[in-house]
Amino acid sequence: MDASSGERDHVHTELGLEYDLLVVSAADFEHNDALFNDGTAAFEGGEPTAQAAALEQHAATVVQYVANRFSVTGDGEKCTPTKRGAITIEQRDGVPYAYLPLDFACPPDVKAHELTSKLFPGSEKYVRSTNTIVTYEELDLQHGTASLNSSHPSFSTQQSRLEEYWQFFRLGAEHLYTGIDHILFLLALIAGSRRLRDIIAVATTFTIAHSVTFILAALGFVSAPASVIEPIIALSISVVAAMTLYRLWRGDDSDPRELDWPRLALVFVFGLVHGLGFASALGLDRDFSWSLLSSLLVFNLGIETVQLAIILAVFPVLMFLRRRLPLAGLSATGAIATGVCAMGLLWFVQRVAGV
Template identity: 55%
Template sequence: MPSRPGIRRLIVAVAIAIAATASAMLPSLSAAAHGFSTVVYVDASAPSDDTVRTELGLEYDLLVVSVADQEDAPQFFEDGMDVFQTGDEASALNAHADEIVQYVTERFAVSAGGRPCEPTPVGEIGVTQRKGVPYAVLTLDHSCAGSSAHEIRSELFPDSEEYVTGTVTVVEYDLDGASGSAALDRDAPVFTTEQPLLERFGHFFVLGAEHLLFGIDHILFLLALIVGSRRLRDVVLAATSFTVAHSVTFILAALGIVSAPAAIVEPIIALSIAVVAMWYLWRIRHDRRTHEPERPGRFGLTRADWGRLAVVFGFGLMHGLGFAGAFGIDEPFSWQLLSSLLVFNVGIEAVQIAIIAAVFPLLALLRRREPMLALGVGGLVAAGVAVTGLVWFVQRVLGV
């Protein structure tokens, strides 16, 4: 068994390696806090027994770039970018409607009873706003030979086009005597009305888990909470405060009761990471200056503890809007989507609990065996997280 000095040297080596890796990753992390991804929205209904109508919402600038590249239509790119965010985007879309329909129908399809349905565009292509950016609205009528077991396949904006990564298509449907919602992505591009409820919910659960796991800003916020918690009770209370707060705004956003533009939400989320990390650094400095920890009050919490919980709760409200923004929840009273989004939220919580369960015991062990080293490592991590949060805040405010 290694000696105590040997264990100490091993811990120091690991801490240095972690710090070096984090420093090397910082530039790439600040450029890819959420990465470049998109959500396609589909509303599917059956106006007649042999027709399925789909209304597709597609991010405008991404649609222009993808269609112009795939269909070799440089004029569409020029026309589309000239009117981007001017309020006149529909003119460019309808001038190049044939190219758009061809691009979409090659990657989005409806079938019935295993037979493909024939798509036909309906009316002009419209424009709406989602998440503060223009979305093209394309309506298609799909003529189907059969009237049962409808299937929807979406492979729009694939990773292979190299413009975005991880496109999700959210489908709200009222077909075959059933209504509900489904989410399609690269790994599961097909939905059928015969799909079991648990399978659909399971997919939303995985999407929620992946959103937290690969949403680096939310991970860093959680890491700042863990590092700044001295006792298990502290991290449980902080995580509970965060969970309650983001669940409230997540659900209210899904019901269309509250909303906020991404231009406000995303910078505040970045700022929250820095503030929570700097709170821990302030506590270290405060304790060193006073040489005496603050005496606990009601419920065994100090004023600083209550202040931290209030800050976490406030920022948790903004994180909830950020989670809601992952699916562009901005339509009032999206009841069909609400149950699926609650499962999405459960997926977020599952990963949050798993991270706390994995990281906090290791940190507690380090504090018990090497308190000074744990203090240094915690301060180093908190400082790195704070700097990253501030970099993201400036980038998001400036829109870079």
């Protein structure tokens, strides 16, 4: 979502909302069966012009739903929303998004604005959680980026840069520890690492790779459809885990003084793909700005912090078992690798099939 204001008594916004989710949510909210039927038919037809026309035909319902969930206040007084242009449709990773322009008329001489987003709440049962990324320019002479969710649905133009960074750090940390596919990939890396230098090497390789594509994708320099990225992420989990199982099966006779360069190369390639997955969590489509870049770096720092915490929690335990109780360590490594490999294959099949 973009927010900009040239005047303190008006806030001009453009909200980018997933088309099919907007249709079913607004139709259910207003009990508008015609919107549901028209919007669903346009979605299945896949024609952006028809999709925009369906929303425009029921614009009053759409605006009423959004205004009930998204609000702007000026010095604590509610601003009045008005649709200020045509609804347009754009594709993001093969998914249609509706762009709704709204103008919020606020009281005069406002010193600070506050934006609140409760769009697509879990109570509607269509989604489990929603993150709203707000980019604002010349709003109360401020500019920056904010992350809103059900736990922190609002932000004020009086918030400090530190508060803004904390929001993105938390969002990055939450994305990793709630992203089971990324965690399983990390467990596969841990299980296949024999020594401290191994886990440092693979963790560093993975971090560098996913950081590069994450930043480039989030800033709009590279892109790939989710229908391609998600199956590859699932496959990467199985491949890395299978490499560990193969080494256990043949017996590890490699030189302990040498790094496993083929494995590191594979981790780097898969890390590039995981970075695209991290970027899709934000759903950004903004042009480059230093403010946005700094927020993305903090988001990535949140990811790295949780990644390090998982390594520190799991790797020492495996190392202890391998050195003190070799049989137990071997069994634990094999069990982790087998479970991760099986789960990755299951997800790969499901994602390719579109289940």
